[in-house]
Amino acid sequence: MRIRVINPNTTESMTALIAASARAVAGPGTVVEAVTSAMGPASIESHYDEALAVPGILAALHDADGYVLACFGDPGLDAAREVAAGPVVGLxxxxxxxxxxxxxxxxxxxxxxxxxxxxxxxxxxxxxxxxxxxxxxxxxxxxxxxxxxxxxxxxxxxxxxxxxxxxxxxxxxxxxxxxxxxxxxxxxxxxxxxxxVAAATVLVQSLITLELRTSTRGEYAPPPAKRYSGLLQPFERT
Amino acid sequence: MRIRVINPNTTESMTALIAASARAVAGPGTVVEAVTSAMGPASIESHYDEALAVPGILAALHDADGYVLACFGDPGLDAAREVAAGPVVGLxxxxxxxxxxxxxxxxxxxxxxxxxxxxxxxxxxxxxxxxxxxxxxxxxxxxxxxxxxxxxxxxxxxxxxxxxxxxxxxxxxxxxxxxxxxxxxxxxxxxxxxxxVAAATVLVQSLITLELRTSTRGEYAPPPAKRYSGLLQPFERT
Amino acid sequence: MRIRVINPNTTESMTALIAASARAVAGPGTVVEAVTSAMGPASIESHYDEALAVPGILAALHDADGYVLACFGDPGLDAAREVAAGPVVGLxxxxxxxxxxxxxxxxxxxxxxxxxxxxxxxxxxxxxxxxxxxxxxxxxxxxxxxxxxxxxxxxxxxxxxxxxxxxxxxxxxxxxxxxxxxxxxxxxxxxxxxxxVAAATVLVQSLITLELRTSTRGEYAPPPAKRYSGLLQPFERT
Amino acid sequence: MRIRVINPNTTESMTALIAASARAVAGPGTVVEAVTSAMGPASIESHYDEALAVPGILAALHDADGYVLACFGDPGLDAAREVAAGPVVGLxxxxxxxxxxxxxxxxxxxxxxxxxxxxxxxxxxxxxxxxxxxxxxxxxxxxxxxxxxxxxxxxxxxxxxxxxxxxxxxxxxxxxxxxxxxxxxxxxxxxxxxxxVAAATVLVQSLITLELRTSTRGEYAPPPAKRYSGLLQPFERT
Amino acid sequence: MRIRVINPNTTESMTALIAASARAVAGPGTVVEAVTSAMGPASIESHYDEALAVPGILAALHDADGYVLACFGDPGLDAAREVAAGPVVGLxxxxxxxxxxxxxxxxxxxxxxxxxxxxxxxxxxxxxxxxxxxxxxxxxxxxxxxxxxxxxxxxxxxxxxxxxxxxxxxxxxxxxxxxxxxxxxxxxxxxxxxxxVAAATVLVQSLITLELRTSTRGEYAPPPAKRYSGLLQPFERT
Amino acid sequence: MRIRVINPNTTESMTALIAASARAVAGPGTVVEAVTSAMGPASIESHYDEALAVPGILAALHDADGYVLACFGDPGLDAAREVAAGPVVGLxxxxxxxxxxxxxxxxxxxxxxxxxxxxxxxxxxxxxxxxxxxxxxxxxxxxxxxxxxxxxxxxxxxxxxxxxxxxxxxxxxxxxxxxxxxxxxxxxxxxxxxxxVAAATVLVQSLITLELRTSTRGEYAPPPAKRYSGLLQPFERT
Missing domain, CATH: 3.40.50.12500 (Rossmann fold)
Structure with missing residues (x-):
């Protein structure tokens, strides 16, 4: 299985640290891919930073069986659950x-x-x-x-x-x-x-093993398609 | 006094509706300015929409004595309180x-x-x-x-x-x-x-009259300055 | 509009203090009338005082569009809501x-x-x-x-x-x-x-502006008429 | 021991009913005295009635080892605990x-x-x-x-x-x-x-047997003496 | 009436202490019988002790109108309520x-x-x-x-x-x-x-006086009969 | 690693069912051993059954790196945590x-x-x-x-x-x-x-991977040694 660990800030050295922690506990057969957010704050230390870390997270939720949001504030967890194809776990x-x-x-x-x-x-x-x-x-x-x-x-x-x-x-x-x-x-x-980081890695691995993914009944169903504009137009889903 | 009512979606007709509701209850001497978000979703109907409405809100928090976030999900309220110069009230x-x-x-x-x-x-x-x-x-x-x-x-x-x-x-x-x-x-x-909308307008007006604004002690102090990058670089604060 | 601020104790100098605080924040066009309770304790410093301040409050709930109960214990708030014709707000x-x-x-x-x-x-x-x-x-x-x-x-x-x-x-x-x-x-x-005092004044003013008054559906409907006797006979409602 | 059961409304027939219920469960050696409030509403069916039943209760808290407030709304229980010499239990x-x-x-x-x-x-x-x-x-x-x-x-x-x-x-x-x-x-x-009524009778009897009475440390200490005026002047404590 | 006070540990001297406390407050006509658990720990100072005190309690719930579980952890209270014929009260x-x-x-x-x-x-x-x-x-x-x-x-x-x-x-x-x-x-x-101990004694006495016993509707109905085996076979109920 | 899944009732066919469910999700390198309680009820359908299932559980907490209590009532979980050498998870x-x-x-x-x-x-x-x-x-x-x-x-x-x-x-x-x-x-x-069953298996496996075991600081420290007597004497710990 493939777990994507998303560092929601843009600091590469933190991604390396996070990757090491996740890989140290992943089971045999689990591939951990750690990615750095492509946009937003260099670290997350306020509600402002956290809110602006969310777009980068949402852009990174693809190509894995499950996702770890590697910031202790668990930014955008609800939104991530609506759009990710596999389970998402916060730190x-x-x-x-x-x-x-x-x-x-x-x-x-x-x-x-x-x-x-x-x-x-x-x-x-x-x-x-x-x-x-x-x-x-x-x-x-x-x-x-x-x-x-x-x-x-x-x-x-x-x-x-x-x-x-x-x-x-x-x-x-x-x-x-x-x-x-x-x-x-x-x-x-x-x-x-x-x-x-380690805890979220083994827990999302557990959910994948249990063949559990976010429920699509009700609140976490894929969001309705609609027009997005301005700077955030790239986030439009169809 | 000047109250800015922010429609966090990008639909102008909703801004007009919101403006009318706010103006109908504002006191004499209160100027209500209604603005439409410059980016993001046309309406807010999911956690995904809500998360992506926040940048547009944060960009609009200026030039007023108090702010109304005119969406019932109160998106980004904590972040808005950190950066706005006056009180912020959600619907x-x-x-x-x-x-x-x-x-x-x-x-x-x-x-x-x-x-x-x-x-x-x-x-x-x-x-x-x-x-x-x-x-x-x-x-x-x-x-x-x-x-x-x-x-x-x-x-x-x-x-x-x-x-x-x-x-x-x-x-x-x-x-x-x-x-x-x-x-x-x-x-x-x-x-x-x-x-x-009407309730938030009179409440923020009340807070301004009481000379109350968001506390800067602790959690809602202005966020630490830091590097922002990528699409969201314009949100860097110095 | 007319707001009646009720000092539930019988000390006139406190009424003057309260009146000044309320008037300082009332909007243009709002008349603030401050009244002193006609009966009961000189100050409210116990459950006993508070209970015995309520009759004086209930006797003062007339001739205004909204009411402020100007004691921090909010004595008799539920009872006041049943009988007042306009909204009632506690300190x-x-x-x-x-x-x-x-x-x-x-x-x-x-x-x-x-x-x-x-x-x-x-x-x-x-x-x-x-x-x-x-x-x-x-x-x-x-x-x-x-x-x-x-x-x-x-x-x-x-x-x-x-x-x-x-x-x-x-x-x-x-x-x-x-x-x-x-x-x-x-x-x-x-x-x-x-x-x-100031907060309650602007909030009750806000409720009046919103044309909101206490709901008469259920618990806060006017109380059933009935016989009152003894010292409290004057409180009988018909 | 002596238990006083206070009917907080002014309807004698209810006092008789309450007295019978209390006496049916009182232990040997327990004297139950049932009294009717001397003032206020004939029955308690609103917050207004309840607030105005409290003075009559407070006037009746004497000459017993413990007290039952015989109305299911437990009106004035905190105030009663401040002034009664023995334990007070609500229905x-x-x-x-x-x-x-x-x-x-x-x-x-x-x-x-x-x-x-x-x-x-x-x-x-x-x-x-x-x-x-x-x-x-x-x-x-x-x-x-x-x-x-x-x-x-x-x-x-x-x-x-x-x-x-x-x-x-x-x-x-x-x-x-x-x-x-x-x-x-x-x-x-x-x-x-x-x-x-029966439950409160045996419970207050239990508290008396345990030699427990309301704590006078802090909130339930006897209320500070002060001037009372108007209709409620008789409630002044010295 | 007959109240059985069960000391859930096996230390006789504690049973004597408990018995004295219970008897000191029991009403005239109430017989207090204090019993020592027949099995398990000498005192209860851990979850382990508490769990292993429960069988001894369950074996002692007979021959009385009401029961006191004389350990402050109230071990096995729910189970006791299912099988005792009278009310059960914990310390x-x-x-x-x-x-x-x-x-x-x-x-x-x-x-x-x-x-x-x-x-x-x-x-x-x-x-x-x-x-x-x-x-x-x-x-x-x-x-x-x-x-x-x-x-x-x-x-x-x-x-x-x-x-x-x-x-x-x-x-x-x-x-x-x-x-x-x-x-x-x-x-x-x-x-x-x-x-x-004293409190539980007068409270269970109160419940018996009120002719109240544990409800048999739902959760506290007598447990379904079934096979028990091994060391605990004696606990099989038929 | 070695996980022991304890069926707290004495029915072997349920143990087989449980074992299959646990083994289906255990990782490579994880040995799942399913054991049937040696004493107590054939199934757990009451507080009585649950209380009497605990001794059998406590007797089975050995020879593994982590334990699953395979009954949805999670009987004896606190006690098990005090005495087990590895983490314990309930269903x-x-x-x-x-x-x-x-x-x-x-x-x-x-x-x-x-x-x-x-x-x-x-x-x-x-x-x-x-x-x-x-x-x-x-x-x-x-x-x-x-x-x-x-x-x-x-x-x-x-x-x-x-x-x-x-x-x-x-x-x-x-x-x-x-x-x-x-x-x-x-x-x-x-x-x-x-x-x-499956969820507890992967979660206890996760805890073992994280090298986490029950804290011995405070409440879950090993219980004090003491005398046990009667039927439960075998549970004495030294």
């Missing part, structure tokens, strides 16, 4: 579902404080009330996670604080840029630490 | 808040069945659990509401059914294209019927 | 609705700690779960807010603490006696600060 | 708690449709979400329950319908005037049928 | 219901931290959201509560902390082994302190 | 998580009406409010599903009804005995139909 979605299966309550550690609200909203959408016990931000910009050698250390410290404060037992990494932190952090903290 | 948001102040429980009557989920999601975001007692669809496409002479009649019948079935006491019109139905429907049904 | 109701349109989560700052539960209950009734992120009390009695020169300063300090602790971005003033604090507090704190 | 409160201990989900059958919202509100306050599966009205006025020989039959039919429709397994009688229906209805329907 | 259930009738929000103080999640789950099942404001653990093993002279003191200190931190006004004791702490703790703390 | 848990990733709202179709409450409880635990739109029962006993040739047809008809009534877009099969219905039902109904 927050996958990580949060996995977290509930290995613990009683998780904490999210993320990058900028301003994105905490979005993480809470997503928890409200995906998991039962109370499963997400807190969201914590290190206030390191997304693109500095890789380059800043102190970043991982700060994220570990933040996670340790979150476990105490939230009385949680699992850590969810709230940014695709933290994908390579999970294993070492888990060893250091002694609790499950979940990278959404 | 569903305004209509639902108003509904809770004149009744105990409202029903939404909307166009396509596939949009019911979005209406439920918005109710979950804006009002207390239980305030929205039901969402009902007539399955008339948005752009046929005007042209189809039977449309209003069908919407009235649907609303009547909704009041009985949901034991509700207020009707919320779930599409900007129904803006001119409210008054006659209210007379026929004997209950408050709320048009979101 | 907490108006302030909380407005708060959700200019921020992601608000904190209430109020007078006595013992009233915090009521504020939480009202938030549960008016806004979506999570919108009210905390309620904080300064423990200054209502009638001392005006006379105590240090009061405003303490309320500012409390609000600053609330913003940090609750990770909120908007302040709601939890007492009609704080009506004149809003503007200076907003300047000091750098976030929207909402006075319920 | 809806008692019946709903009892219902959750003998079944998985209950239906309320009540008098007027306009009171259904209040029953839902109380369920939201007392029991976990989902415990109350429906509220159904027979639209027989409160004072006709006794005199109308067909009333009980209609209430039985309504309860039978409720059990089917709500998939519930317990019936809660939603009016003090139905107190004498419980036993026969239970026999006919084959499910527990709960009369709030 | 957490009784204590939490009672707590809501004498205060606005309670804190639970319990033994091991690992059981806090269970207490939260039970609160979610029995009482309205928000009624349980916190769960706190002293981390003293169940069987040390009696023998350790410092235990009560530590529990008092924990409760004092809980009242401050949770802004609660009632304490619920989260372990049957704390049954004899309630009265002295209440005197020291100045708030109601609720022992679930 | 309802897996099916409900999967359902939310391929649709907007699912309906459960199950066997006996009396188990509907349990399905609702589990939905409340695993997924966000509103994700489970209904639970429907065919009232065919578990062990008749296989032998009754009409069973699958009735389940299909029930599912069709559920999709209409609940406005859902995914079907969750609410019994391990329906494991072989999924594929044909999906073809007939045109929506995703989810068999929990």
């Amino acid at each position: 927050a979605e996958a990580a949060m579902h996995a977290a509930t299966m290995v613990g009683r309550g998780f904490s999210v550690v993320t990058t900028l404080s301003r994105t905490k609200g979005r993480a809470h909203d997503l928890a409200g959408r995906y998991v039962a009330a109370g499963a997400c016990r807190g969201v914590h931000a290190c206030d390191i910009p997304v693109l500095d996670l890789e380059s800043d050698p102190a970043a991982r250390k700060e994220v570990v410290a933040l996670a340790r604080h979150a476990l105490e404060r939230d009385e949680s037992d699992v850590i969810v990494l709230g940014c695709a840029g933290m994908a390579d932190f999970a294993s070492a952090m888990s060893a250091e903290l002694g609790v499950p630490v979940i990278d959404g | 569903a948001e305004a209509a639902m808040h108003a509904a809770t102040m004149v009744g105990r429980g409202f029903s939404v009557v909307t166009t396509l069945s596939r949009t019911k989920g979005r209406a439920h999601d918005l109710a979950g975001r804006y009002v207390a659990a239980g305030a929205c007692r039901g969402v009902h669809a007539c399955d008339i496409p948005v752009l046929d509401l005007e042209s189809d002479p039977a449309a209003r009649k069908e919407v009235v019948a649907l609303a009547r059914h909704a009041l009985e079935r949901d034991e509700s006491d207020v009707i919320v019109l779930g599409c900007a294209g129904m803006a001119d139905f409210a008054s006659a429907m209210s007379a026929e049904l004997g209950v408050p019927v709320i048009d979101g | 907490a109701e108006a302030a909380m609705h407005a708060a959700t349109m200019v921020g992601r989560g608000f904190s209430v700052v109020t007078t006595l700690s013992r009233t915090k539960g009521r504020a939480h209950d009202l938030a549960g009734r008016y806004v979506a779960a999570g919108a009210c992120r905390g309620v904080h009390a300064c423990d200054i009695p209502v009638l001392d807010l005006e006379s105590d020169p240090a009061a405003r300063k303490e309320v500012v300090a409390l609000a600053r603490h609330a913003l940090e602790r609750d990770e909120s971005d908007v302040i709601v003033l939890g007492c009609a006696g704080m009506a004149d604090f809003a503007s200076a507090m907003s300047a000091e704190l750098g976030v929207p600060v909402i006075d319920g | 809806a409160e008692a019946a709903m708690h009892a219902a959750t201990m003998v079944g998985r989900g209950f239906s309320v059958v009540t008098t007027l449709s306009r009171t259904k919202g209040r029953a839902h509100d109380l369920a939201g306050r007392y029991v976990a979400a989902g415990a109350c599966r429906g509220v159904h009205a027979c639209d027989i006025p409160v004072l006709d329950l006794e005199s109308d020989p067909a009333a009980r039959k209609e209430v039985v039919a309504l309860a039978r319908h409720a059990l089917e429709r709500d998939e519930s397994d317990v019936i809660v009688l939603g009016c003090a005037g139905m107190a004498d229906f419980a036993s026969a209805m239970s026999a006919e329907l084959g499910v527990p049928v709960i009369d709030g | 957490a259930e009784a204590a939490m219901h009672a707590a809501t009738m004498v205060g606005r929000g309670f804190s639970v103080v319990t033994t091991l931290s690992r059981t806090k999640g269970r207490a939260h789950d039970l609160a979610g099942r029995y009482v309205a959201a928000g009624a349980c404001r916190g769960v706190h653990a002293c981390d003293i093993p169940v069987l040390d509560l009696e023998s350790d002279p410092a235990a009560r003191k530590e529990v008092v200190a924990l409760a004092r902390h809980a009242l401050e931190r949770d802004e609660s006004d009632v304490i619920v004791l989260g372990c049957a082994g704390m049954a004899d702490f309630a009265s002295a703790m209440s005197a020291e703390l100045g708030v109601p302190v609720i022992d679930g | 309802a848990e897996a099916a409900m998580h999967a359902a939310t990733m391929v649709g907007r709202g699912f309906s459960v179709v199950t066997t006996l009406s009396r188990t509907k409450g349990r399905a609702h409880d589990l939905a409340g635990r695993y997924v966000a409010a509103g994700a489970c739109r209904g639970v429907h029962a065919c009232d065919i006993p578990v062990l008749d599903l296989e032998s009754d040739p009409a069973a699958r047809k009735e389940v299909v008809a029930l599912a069709r009804h559920a999709l209409e009534r609940d406005e859902s877009d995914v079907i969750v099969l609410g019994c391990a005995g329906m494991a072989d219905f999924a594929s044909a039902m999906s073809a007939e109904l045109g929506v995703p139909v989810i068999d929990g």
Whole structure:
């Protein structure tokens, strides 16, 4: 089977990181293709960025059996489900579902404080009330996670604080840029630490194995064809 | 004061309808400017359409003291709040808040069945659990509401059914294209019927009068500047 | 149009304060009449006070196009809606609705700690779960807010603490006696600060403009006529 | 011990009915005193009636070890708890708690449709979400329950319908005037049928036995003394 | 009437403690019989213990008019209701219901931290959201509560902390082994302190007095007869 | 890797069915071992059965990298997580998580009406409010599903009804005995139909691949050692 992992920002180095994380867990026989969005923001750190990452995602939903949206804000997930031919899984979605299966309550550690609200909203959408016990931000910009050698250390410290404060037992990494932190952090903290990229990869692989794809009954049926104009005319579907 | 009412689809005749509804309730001294989105879908009837209506909205948020997003799905509301200089109010948001102040429980009557989920999601975001007692669809496409002479009649019948079935006491019109139905429907049904365009206009006017604008503390602070590329390069902010 | 702002306690100086706050935001052509309750407690600081403020409110619901209940506990709101000929808006109701349109989560700052539960209950009734992120009390009695020169300063300090602790971005003033604090507090704190008196005035004005009044279908229909006796015989309706 | 059962309306025949129901279940050594409110409405069938029943209740909270508020709307319960020297239990409160201990989900059958919202509100306050599966009205006025020989039959039919429709397994009688229906209805329907008067009597008796009374820490502490004026001056506390 | 109080662990000294607490509040004419489980764990401090306490409970549900499950985790309550001939009440259930009738929000103080999640789950099942404001653990093993002279003191200190931190006004004791702490703790703390053993005893007595027993309509009907095998063959019902 | 699928009832033919469903989706390199419980009920159709299925499950949690609890009631899931060395996934848990990733709202179709409450409880635990739109029962006993040739047809008809009534877009099969219905039902109904056995198998395989196992921080730490006695003495852990 073929899984397409879409990096919704335009930074190639993040695509490489994401690809490595996804490939590390894909099963034998699963081909992981990681693609970088062709348009929009270099990183996603606001609702504005997130909204403008969606067109690039929608343009990339082809030629695979299933799709991973590799940004923790799960931008455009509903729209993607309407147009993709196979199942689509978001990072927050996958990580949060996995977290509930290995613990009683998780904490999210993320990058900028301003994105905490979005993480809470997503928890409200995906998991039962109370499963997400807190969201914590290190206030390191997304693109500095890789380059800043102190970043991982700060994220570990933040996670340790979150476990105490939230009385949680699992850590969810709230940014695709933290994908390579999970294993070492888990060893250091002694609790499950979940990278959404890996989680989404095995979950979409699971859905494909189960021969499940997005329901076309009702809300997620293919959208009605119509005229598109201006800059976005290329998105017209016929 | 100056209120800009943004029609997020590209259909000029809907902009005219929306403008009339907004102007009918604006106070003396309030200038209502209605604009049509410069890009994207001709009408909004899916998550795909909604996502692709957001760039056009974001491009139109200037030169006013407050903004109305004139589509019942309130597309891009969070992003709009980050970048607009004045308050921004969505149609569903305004209509639902108003509904809770004149009744105990409202029903939404909307166009396509596939949009019911979005209406439920918005109710979950804006009002207390239980305030929205039901969402009902007539399955008339948005752009046929005007042209189809039977449309209003069908919407009235649907609303009547909704009041009985949901034991509700207020009707919320779930599409900007129904803006001119409210008054006659209210007379026929004997209950408050709320048009979101008018409601959003007076609410944003109220916020401006109160000298309230979106908080810049935390989540809605102006987004960090960054590189945008490809088709969406024009959205780069500096 | 004519809006009657009802001070549900019997303290005239608070009525003057409330009247000034309401008049400052009323539109041209709107006449604001502020009245003091003819019976009951001098201030409202307990469930007991609140219950006994309701008869005075019910006696004052006449001769206007819309009504403001100018106490943050919104006493008797349901009963008022049954008998008033025009829309009725409470202070907490108006302030909380407005708060959700200019921020992601608000904190209430109020007078006595013992009233915090009521504020939480009202938030549960008016806004979506999570919108009210905390309620904080300064423990200054209502009638001392005006006379105590240090009061405003303490309320500012409390609000600053609330913003940090609750990770909120908007302040709601939890007492009609704080009506004149809003503007200076907003300047000091750098976030929207909402006075319920002003908010309720523009919201009820908005409802009147929209030609909306309380639904008479079901729960808010005029109450059945019946015999009243004893001290409360004057409240008999025929 | 001494339990005072307060009929918050002014109809003596209802007091007699309530007294009989309470006495039938009181333990040996428990004295039940039933009193009729000295002021206000002859029956409680609206928010207006309910608000105006509260002063009469507050005037009757003396000379006992515990109190039952014998109206299913539990009017003034918070205020009563602030001023009564012993525990106070409402009818809806008692019946709903009892219902959750003998079944998985209950239906309320009540008098007027306009009171259904209040029953839902109380369920939201007392029991976990989902415990109350429906509220159904027979639209027989409160004072006709006794005199109308067909009333009980209609209430039985309504309860039978409720059990089917709500998939519930317990019936809660939603009016003090139905107190004498419980036993026969239970026999006919084959499910527990709960009369709030009896339930509140044994529950308040239980609280007294446990030496529990309303906490005076925080919200339910005795209200601050203050000036009361006008018609309600007699309610001033010193 | 005859109430059977079942200690679901196998420690006789705890049964004696429980029996004393139950007998102290039972009415005249009520016979309290306390029994020790015939199988399973010596104390209940994990989900594992709790699951393995259930068979012993199910074997003890006979020869009484009503049953108390004397462990704060309320193990096997649903199963017990299916097979017992009279009403069955759990400790957490009784204590939490009672707590809501004498205060606005309670804190639970319990033994091991690992059981806090269970207490939260039970609160979610029995009482309205928000009624349980916190769960706190002293981390003293169940069987040390009696023998350790410092235990009560530590529990008092924990409760004092809980009242401050949770802004609660009632304490619920989260372990049957704390049954004899309630009265002295209440005197020291100045708030109601609720022992679930006593609470469950008077509540099941109340249900019996009301002639209420578990509904046999639907979920709690006697379970279908079937073959049981292996170690648990004795549990086969015919 | 090695996955142990535990049939918690004692019926061997159901184990065979379950094994086939699990093996059909397990990845290359995954060994699925299906075991039948050594004690307890022949099928699980009540809370009583479910409680008495738990000991058999707890006895079977060894010699694998991960475990599937192959009963839709997910009996003993918390206890199993405390003692198993690898991750443990329940059928309802897996099916409900999967359902939310391929649709907007699912309906459960199950066997006996009396188990509907349990399905609702589990939905409340695993997924966000509103994700489970209904639970429907065919009232065919578990062990008749296989032998009754009409069973699958009735389940299909029930599912069709559920999709209409609940406005859902995914079907969750609410019994391990329906494991072989999924594929044909999906073809007939045109929506995703989810068999929990298959879903749990791929999900536990995913967790193992991610090197995630149940957190031992807090609630799911190994239970304290203690004395067990009577029939259940063999469950003593040291």
